[in-house]
Amino acid sequence: MGSSDLHESNCLPNGPAFCAMPGEGFNASGKTFDNSVSSGGDFDYWKHLWWNHETGHTMGLVDLYSYNGGGEFHFTGDWSIMGNINGAGGEYFAWERWLLDWVDDSNVACVDAGNVSVTLTALEQATLSPSGDVRMAVAKLNRTAGVACEFRAGIGHDSAIPQPGVLVYVVNTAVASGNGTLAVLGAAADDATMLRATLSQPGDAVSFGGVTVTLAAPLKPGVEATVIVSTPCLPTVNCFAPAEACRGGVCVPA
Numbered sequence: 001m002g003s004s005d006l007h008e009s010n011c012l013p014n015g016p017a018f019c020a021m022p023g024e025g026f027n028a029s030g031k032t033f034d035n036s037v038s039s040g041g042d043f044d045y046w047k048h049l050w051w052n053h054e055t056g057h058t059m060g061l062v063d064l065y066s067y068n069g070g071g072e073f074h075f076t077g078d079w080s081i082m083g084n085i086n087g088a089g090g091e092y093f094a095w096e097r098w099l100l101d102w103v104d105d106s107n108v109a110c111v112d113a114g115n116v117s118v119t120l121t122a123l124e125q126a127t128l129s130p131s132g133d134v135r136m137a138v139a140k141l142n143r144t145a146g147v148a149c150e151f152r153a154g155i156g157h158d159s160a161i162p163q164p165g166v167l168v169y170v171v172n173t174a175v176a177s178g179n180g181t182l183a184v185l186g187a188a189a190d191d192a193t194m195l196r197a198t199l200s201q202p203g204d205a206v207s208f209g210g211v212t213v214t215l216a217a218p219l220k221p222g223v224e225a226t227v228i229v230s231t232p233c234l235p236t237v238n239c240f241a242p243a244e245a246c247r248g249g250v251c252v253p254a
């Protein structure tokens, strides 16, 4: 029996994160703890990456792997440490970074109906500039869901990805943790890692819910990528009555 076996037999099997509802934290030595991470046997398996994943939960991020089969990582493959902890594309999604305030509202392009050109700065670059630094474009599908895209440049925690490019995914905030809150688009059904789902050559495109994201120009490696986001107009979603009406796929004055 190795030290790992001893650890797993004597400790909690898993080291989950604990996030209390307001007023329901636990008290010790006169202090209230509203969130925590406990170390279990899975620490021996995942090593330090376990800590980074669980700490993501304490800051409000959900699990991106599947609780209900269908392939444990069929939603996001190897992308984001909140999915496959050992995945090659371990950076948090831009959507997750935005939730954490690591990407500001000013670094997000909310795309209106039409064909909109967006230049995306490499997600992994640490420094945000105050203007012209777009890390994510989002096209709204309805009140809770949208299609998002970001440029995974293959640097930092993504240095092992085989195909840098624009990663496109659907986000639905009405879907609970472990049930597909995020799902990567453009991957083959049998592609467990989804690492080649990125748009890497001009003209590469992926569509979902009427929204199409097309890579419009050669990538500038490690720097930026330009896409065209084509979004149909959707009454009450991105065309707002009474000022606007949706005609022929375009919002027009009513």
Ligand SMILES: [Zn+2]
Pocket (backbone or CB within 6 Å): 053, 054, 057, 062, 063
């Ligand atoms: Zn988790």
